Amino acid sequence: MAVIPEERKALKELKIEIEKNKILENEDKVALEFQKFVEIPGFRKGKAPISLIKQKYSSAIKEEALKSVIKEKIKELKKEYEIISDVEVKDISESNDIYEVLIEFEVIPNVEIPDLANIEVEKKIYKVSDIDVAEYIEELRKEFAQEEKVEENREIQEDDIILAQMEDYDKDGNLLSREEVYIEYMKDELDERLYSALINKKVGDSVEIKFDDGTKQVFKIIEIRVRKLPELNDEFAQMNGYxxxxxxxxxxxxxxxxxxxxxxxxxxxxxxxxxxxxxxxxxxxxxxxxxxxxxxxxxxxxxxxxxxxxxxxxxxxxxxxxxxxxxxxxxxxxxxxxxxxxxxxxxxxxxxxxxxxxxxxxxxxxxxxxxxxxxxxxxxxxxxxxxxxxxxxxxxxxxx
Missing domain, CATH: 1.10.3120 (Trigger factor, domain 2)
Structure with missing residues (x-):
């Protein structure tokens, strides 16, 4: 797999640094916002001293101040990057004088276009043959086909429709389910094991398919039907709107x-x-x-x-x-x-x-x-x- 250089990646992970002094400056603004809605006993709403609010809600004020500064940093980043997703804060760590904030976001990557004249490609032109038309019409005839039961002693033939009772067994031989199913007997469509097992079978016969995990399926043939296709003539064409x-x-x-x-x-x-x-x-x-x-x-x-x-x-x-x-x-x-x-x-x-x-x-x-x-x-x-x-x-x- 090709190595994608950083400038052509969509997912960006950046570490931004924020000075603690910047947070302290912002705490005063946040405290003023807190003052508007917090209620402290002994003071009317909006009249509590800022110093008391800072003391009582110090952790929340510090958190909001940091979030506010991070938002400002993200606004600045949007001038540099074509950000198309939400910016997710992955981690925040702090040292003596700074906070280190790890953020993640998606951008439109840098897409480079090579010299197009040096690119070689093949264009396949598909021709429609008489056989293609005939096969299409044959499928159309099948859609209008009438189904008829065959004689009970007739063996299964290609393109028959089989009504069978299917039983599922676990590896210990316990019956799990039983239901009637229709099987279209076509070599290119049917599971190879089931197709082979049904060769020369008649109404009343049963076949068993065993699986590697020890489970098995048993199919008992109830009925065999054959499709009677409509005649290919003007009348059939008119039935289809031609x-x-x-x-x-x-x-x-x-x-x-x-x-x-x-x-x-x-x-x-x-x-x-x-x-x-x-x-x-x-x-x-x-x-x-x-x-x-x-x-x-x-x-x-x-x-x-x-x-x-x-x-x-x-x-x-x-x-x-x-x-x-x-x-x-x-x-x-x-x-x-x-x-x-x-x-x-x-x-x-x-x-x-x-x-x-x-x-x-x-x-x-x-x-x-x-x-x-x-x-x-x-x-x-x-x-x-x-x-x-x-x-x-x-x-x-x-x-x-």
Whole structure:
């Protein structure tokens, strides 16, 4: 793993020194604030002598005075650092004349851009074949398939749907659970052990799967079903919203070609960003990564998880994507700044068209009314910076 120099780190840990005289000077101000609200027997509220307040609340006054001076120091630091998180006080120690305060905070790291002309990348162009179109249509037919029970003496075949009673046993042979499950008998999808165990089996047969920890599962076949696919004709095409079969094939090809283009561009752009990051790695701020992760989780449809491990794996994937998206944005924002990239409304409209907005002009107008114009403009600048990068790097096109 590459060593990241201090200036390209997001997490900063600093030790600041505060003279005790500074605290003593501040204690008088704090004591005056205390005087306004503390109540001391024998004195009206706000009228107790300062000397008595200092004596009675010495520890609290000293603590508040120190906090106040630390806040002033942090204000000064914000002029030097682009602080994006809360500043956390990790430790306070004192010697004869000073307090040493250890603080921690996050900043936008220093992002360096290498000579883009020296970066070499590959761009894969994915071609859509007749086989790709046929496979897509076949999956569509499966969605409209009718299921029929097979004869009881027929053996299981590829692509069958099996209704089975599944029993879980612990290592001592005790039954833990029993439930009915559906199994899609497909070699590329099913667990290899279960797939092999079910070969040549019929209704009424049972198979047993043993695990390394001594537990086991038993599957008893209750029913075998086969899919009856609809005929591939104009009627089927019309069921899916097309005029006829030829139009369906053409529209599906166009859809697959568009998806292939999006995939190609995404991989190409990701490769460029990865190359830049490899040359000058930096530490993405945790705060920005968490914000990006939360935005992604909020805006995507979450799948149904079979167990906690699946959920955890999905969350890690989203977190990794958020991590990379922060790296991408920081790199491109640095290029925007270095090249003083600007965009006008016409360029923003082109950006919105590229993004797939149905009515770019309406979207642009609404952004101005809703106070979202500047963020939209920033996104268009970043996209323009990315176009610039793609025009400069050395690209080798590979047709798949």
């Amino acid at each position: 005029l006829d079969l030829e139009e369906m094939k053409q529209k599906i090809r166009e859809q697959l070609e568009n998806e292939a283009k999006i995939r190609s561009e995404f991989e190409y752009e990701s490769q460029i960003i990865d190359k830049i990051y490899e040359i000058y790695p930096f530490e993405p701020p945790r705060k920005l990564v968490i914000n990006a992760y939360q935005d992604l989780i909020k805006n995507i449809e979450l799948p149904k998880f079979e167990n906690e491990n699946e959920k955890k794996a999905f969350q890690e994937q989203v977190l990794n994507f958020a991590y990379k998206s922060v790296i991408r944005d920081l790199i491109l924002k640095k290029i925007v700044k270095e090249r003083n990239v600007e965009v006008n409304d016409d360029e923003i409209l082109e950006y919105l068209k590229m993004r797939g907005e149905e009515n770019p002009q309406e979207y642009l107008n609404k952004s101005k009314v809703r106070g979202q114009y500047e963020s939209l403009k920033e996104a268009a600048k970043i996209n323009k910076a990315l176009d610039y990068v793609k025009s400069v790097v050395k690209t080798k096109v590979i047709v798949e």
